[in-house]
Amino acid sequence: MSNPADVVHAQHVAHEAHHEELGFWRKYVFSTDHKVIGIQYSITGLLFLLFGFSLMMLMRWQLAYPGVPLPLIGGLFGDARMPGGTMLPEFYNELGAMHGTIMVFLGVVPLAVGGFGNFVLPLQIGAPDMAFPKINMLSYWSLFLGGMTMLGSFFVPGGAAQSGWTSYAPLSVIAGTGQTWWLIGMIFLITSSLLGALNFLTTTIQLRAKGLTFMRFPFFVWAQFVTSFLLLLAFPPLEAAGVMQLMDRVAGTSFFMPSGLIVSGQVLANAGGGNAVLWQHLFWFLAHPEVYVLILPAMGIVAEIIANNTRKPLWGYRAMVYSLVFLGFMSFIVWAHHMFMTGMGTAMAAFFQTTTMIISIPSVVILTSLLLSLWGGSIRFNTPMLFATAFLPMFGIGGLTGLPLGLNISDIPLHDTYYVIAHFHYVVAPGTIFALMAGIYYWYPKATGRKMNETLGKIHFAGSLVFMNVVFMPMFIVGLAGVSRRLFDAGSGYDFAQPTMHWNVVSSWGAWLMGVFQIPFIFNFFWSIRNGEKVGDNPWEATTIEWAAPSPPPHGNFAVAPQAYRGPYEYSVPGAAKDFTPQHEAS
Amino acid sequence: MDIPYTVEVRRDTGLNNGKIGIWLFLASEVMLFGALFASYILIRTGSPSWPRGDTLLDVPLATFNTIVLITSSVTMVMAWASLMRRKFGTFRIYMGATILLGFVFLIVKYFEYSHHFAIGEGPSHNNFLAIYFTLTGLHMLHVFGGMVVNAYFWGPGAKLYQTNPVWFTNRVEHSGLFWHFVDLVWIFLFPTLYLL
Amino acid sequence: MSDHAADHSTDDHAVDIDKHVKVYITVFVTLMVLTVVTVAISRLHLSVPVAVTIALFVALVKGSLVAGYFMHLVSEKRLIYAVLALTAAFFVVLLALPVLTHEDGFWIPQAAEPAAAHPEAEHK
Known part of the structure; x- marks a missing residue:
């Protein structure tokens, strides 16, 4: 062919024509459109969040009233799990392991990265779609398969994985069939994340609009960018570890199995010579960056909403960006602070303790910048802003209570107690999940062309805020009393746990009532698709490029490729006619 | 609206999307094999004794396989060079040779594996064989994956050459990058497993 | 259009592609030689630390050649x-x-x- 340009053009036309005849399956199920995939991810993530939350509500019954049969629904789970409605320890362990796995890998990550990343990021950088739409589709369906594998594992003989979400060896190697399913499911989920991450990175680097330099990125784009690097480089070691554990379980190797291990009075027949701590290293090499995968997109969402609703530029945007990058980098060299109890040498412990203290600095810089952004703003307290504001103190509590865990002296008494649970749940539940809720309320008009109901939103917010704290604050007390997080009866057999037993009841009722307060949200979410207040393309009068697209954006997003003329948060510019100057408007 | 920079390069990065995508993918692959290598070192240094590779494995066969894989890397890069010269016939020959050499590699590996299983030296026999089967098995999966992609560009995927030779050449280059990476992993696997 | 520009740059490449091919052959021969060298050294049964150092050094050279020339990292x-x-x-x-x-x-x-x-x- 002499002139490829013509051919490309001809292909282009054929391509367009092709899109119009897409059937239902190609359009809504096996879609390559980043917005449809983003919504698929979000719905999947939300459903798994609900499912993971339900597992936890079951566990809370056992913790509040150990050994008491669960009323009403207790009989539904069968004699293998809850004979007579009383929970067996094995089933409690299944619930615990799967709650963690599902919440982290199938709830928060798909929603924060897959959902918001897919839907918002290409729009915010003015791209027509992701760089590799088919890989994007593959990424979602890989997640879907992983999710189905995890759900299916509940029904295999012996039930789902029972070795905690961390699947520490050698316990996980000698556990039942569910653990094999867990590993296979994880390999699907890791593949999904890897494909997603390389797609996000390529999209951000290549498809950003003309004039949109890196320092003009909305903070959310930066957050997704750093997150994708973490996913890309931290997940493969866990994949390797997963393959090795699979070999240990299926092929009888001994990567994580020491010699002469005695289980139920019998010496195991393995070759031995493996190293159980190796699993922990490889697991936490992923799982510590994973913590930042959970929190960085949340910070990005909160930054967008705070700038928009204070009608001010973000305070210290550059410092925030540099902190973010530094945070991402440092997150790779702090992992062993999860492992102070594995008998590591003092030199190593000192090293990881120091890096852990250092990594708290950029987190504090970001949090402080967000807090100072509120200063002097004329704040609009709509539902997204309420959630975003609540994120700040909640994440603050979560972050500060993490410091004693990062110092190895204070970690020793606190390790594996409820204090740890309280700490990271403050980061992830009232932290990240509040930010994700804020994001849903904030970008819902972009996805549907309608706003969610404000009154229901405020009820949802108030109930969630109060009961989140009712759930998790008592856990600090229980944890400081020294109660282990792994006890299926909350330590009711131990004397030292008795003074704090009543706090478990408080936590549990908090959890169930928090569940009740999610009903307005679920109702609001579906009801507003048809009945929400109709709004224009830019209902929040925001400055970033996603609001230049129609709501909902058509395939290809923008009629004309947008161009960026200024930074992301030009609110209340002195002398300007209106209090926001969009990035894409030529001056 | 089509996705920009699938064929042409973006001015400020000097790259097209596929090139960045494949390199990011290879970066994650580096971390995957890196974790396995680290595990190998840890388990080896932690064990009181460790067999030399050549006492358990067949070095001549593996040397032959190394030569096969390196040759296939050359034919791969020659396939791409033929496309750059717009010689489609030569491309087909070199690409075909690459796929065949990959096939030879897998056949040799099959004989090695079946020999081990025949004398009862499975992965559970000891930790050396465990890491050997895991590393080479994962590497074989990569060889197989690369062959599937190459076969696609040799066969049905080659239609693209008629309509957009630049794009097709790029895609072959990216598939080549993956193939060379697989070769590169083997270059490290061969001495660590067989010779040390 | 930019497509045209891309095609043009390909033509430029085609001029020095012969030079590339010569490099590929040289690298190929070097890799073969190094493969034989590393196998030969392993026959000497050196002590483990020395053997590991030499074998990994040879592998590193071979790997760099593949990455540098076959994967074009020298001019990326x-x-x-x-x-x-x-x-x-x-x-x-x-x-x-x-x-x-x-x-x-x-x-x-x-x-x-x-x-x-x-x-x-x-x-x-």
């Missing part, structure tokens, strides 16, 4: 270098992992034992 864009530099940094962290599992003795092999013995003496 800055962005790719940046990605690989970042990966290399974390790869080093990953390979340091076996070291991190060692106890203090690994870091201060001589001083560790007397220092550990000393407080015991004081307690007595």
Whole structure:
């Protein structure tokens, strides 16, 4: 062919024509459109969040009233799990392991990265779609398969994985069939994340609009960018570890199995010579960056909403960006602070303790910048802003209570107690999940062309805020009393746990009532698709490029490729006619 | 609206999307094999004794396989060079040779594996064989994956050459990058497993 | 259009593609020679630390040749270098992992034992 340009053009036309005849399956199920995939991810993530939350509500019954049969629904789970409605320890362990796995890998990550990343990021950088739409589709369906594998594992003989979400060896190697399913499911989920991450990175680097330099990125784009690097480089070691554990379980190797291990009075027949701590290293090499995968997109969402609703530029945007990058980098060299109890040498412990203290600095810089952004703003307290504001103190509590865990002296008494649970749940539940809720309320008009109901939103917010704290604050007390997080009866057999037993009841009722307060949200979410207040393309009068697209954006997003003329948060510019100057408007 | 920079390069990065995508993918692959290598070192240094590779494995066969894989890397890069010269016939020959050499590699590996299983030296026999089967098995999966992609560009995927030779050449280059990476992993696997 | 520009640059490449091919053949021969060398050295049954050093050095040279010439890393864009530099940094962290599992003795092999013995003496 002499002139490829013509051919490309001809292909282009054929391509367009092709899109119009897409059937239902190609359009809504096996879609390559980043917005449809983003919504698929979000719905999947939300459903798994609900499912993971339900597992936890079951566990809370056992913790509040150990050994008491669960009323009403207790009989539904069968004699293998809850004979007579009383929970067996094995089933409690299944619930615990799967709650963690599902919440982290199938709830928060798909929603924060897959959902918001897919839907918002290409729009915010003015791209027509992701760089590799088919890989994007593959990424979602890989997640879907992983999710189905995890759900299916509940029904295999012996039930789902029972070795905690961390699947520490050698316990996980000698556990039942569910653990094999867990590993296979994880390999699907890791593949999904890897494909997603390389797609996000390529999209951000290549498809950003003309004039949109890196320092003009909305903070959310930066957050997704750093997150994708973490996913890309931290997940493969866990994949390797997963393959090795699979070999240990299926092929009888001994990567994580020491010699002469005695289980139920019998010496195991393995070759031995493996190293159980190796699993922990490889697991936490992923799982510590994973913590930042959970929190960085949340910070990005909160930054967008705070700038928009204070009608001010973000305070210290550059410092925030540099902190973010530094945070991402440092997150790779702090992992062993999860492992102070594995008998590591003092030199190593000192090293990881120091890096852990250092990594708290950029987190504090970001949090402080967000807090100072509120200063002097004329704040609009709509539902997204309420959630975003609540994120700040909640994440603050979560972050500060993490410091004693990062110092190895204070970690020793606190390790594996409820204090740890309280700490990271403050980061992830009232932290990240509040930010994700804020994001849903904030970008819902972009996805549907309608706003969610404000009154229901405020009820949802108030109930969630109060009961989140009712759930998790008592856990600090229980944890400081020294109660282990792994006890299926909350330590009711131990004397030292008795003074704090009543706090478990408080936590549990908090959890169930928090569940009740999610009903307005679920109702609001579906009801507003048809009945929400109709709004224009830019209902929040925001400055970033996603609001230049129609709501909902058509395939290809923008009629004309947008161009960026200024930074992301030009609110209340002195002398300007209106209090926001969009990035894409030529001056 | 089509996705920009699938064929042409973006001015400020000097790259097209596929090139960045494949390199990011290879970066994650580096971390995957890196974790396995680290595990190998840890388990080896932690064990009181460790067999030399050549006492358990067949070095001549593996040397032959190394030569096969390196040759296939050359034919791969020659396939791409033929496309750059717009010689489609030569491309087909070199690409075909690459796929065949990959096939030879897998056949040799099959004989090695079946020999081990025949004398009862499975992965559970000891930790050396465990890491050997895991590393080479994962590497074989990569060889197989690369062959599937190459076969696609040799066969049905080659239609693209008629309509957009630049794009097709790029895609072959990216598939080549993956193939060379697989070769590169083997270059490290061969001495660590067989010779040390 | 930019497509046209891309095609044009390909033509430029075609001029020096012959030079490339010569490089590929040279690299190929070098790789073959190094393969034979590394097998030959392993026949000498050197002590493990020496053997490991030599074998990994040869592998590193071979790997660099593949990455540099077959994968064109000698003349790649800055962005790719940046990605690989970042990966290399974390790869080093990953390979340091076996070291991190060692106890203090690994870091201060001589001083560790007397220092550990000393407080015991004081307690007595």
